[in-house]
Amino acid sequence: MRSKTLARLACTAAAFILLSACGTAGPGNSGGYTVADDTAAYPDAVALYETNCLTCHGNALQGRVGSESDLSQVGSRHDKDAIIAIVRDGRDIMPTFKDVLSDEDMQALAAWLSTKK
Numbered sequence: 744m745r746s747k748t749l750a751r752l753a754c755t756a757a758a759f760i761l762l763s764a765c766g767t768a769g770p771g772n773s774g775g776y777t778v779a780d781d782t783a784a785y786p787d788a789v790a791l792y793e794t795n796c797l798t799c800h801g802n803a804l805q806g807r808v809g810s811e812s813d814l815s816q817v818g819s820r821h822d823k824d825a826i827i828a829i830v831r832d833g834r835d836i837m838p839t840f841k842d843v844l845s846d847e848d849m850q851a852l853a854a855w856l857s858t859k860k
């Protein structure tokens with residue numbers, strides 16, 4: 744009887760640790776990725792993204808204007824230079840950002856997005 748209770752306690756504790764490890768994305772989030780998770784590693788890119796891209800591409804790169812706007816694996820389709828070219832020139836309903844972002848801004852965005860594979 745006693746050992747069963749202990750085992751159950753240990754199990755609950757293990758589940759709690761696992762759950763909290765998954766919960767690093769913060770309150771209100773079920774543990775899924777959001778671009779804010781990359782703020783420490785790519786502060787400029789995430790800030791630029793939130794201002795210029797998030798409305799269409801979503802807070803988790805999931806894309807909000809059709810499947811073509813899903814950037815969650817964009818790095819497996821385009822390298823850094825190709826991403827810069829798309830951002831500079833625009834594509835389909837995506838506007839050009841050549842008058843909005845500096846070369847450094849586009850470099851920062853593309854360096855980050857090209858890691859999404």
Ligand code: HEC
Binds near residue numbers: 792820830834
């Ligand atoms: C007005 C909505 C809109 C905004 C704002 C926007 N995009 Fe897009 N973007 C799209 C759409 C729609 C596509 C897919 C275009 C197509 O059909 O080829 C796309 C495609 C892309 C692609 C190519 C995806 C692929 O897999 O081929 C990249 C990279 C990209 N966007 C980056 C950005 C970045 C970085 C920003 C911010 C600087 C941005 N976009 C802002 C709508 C937008």
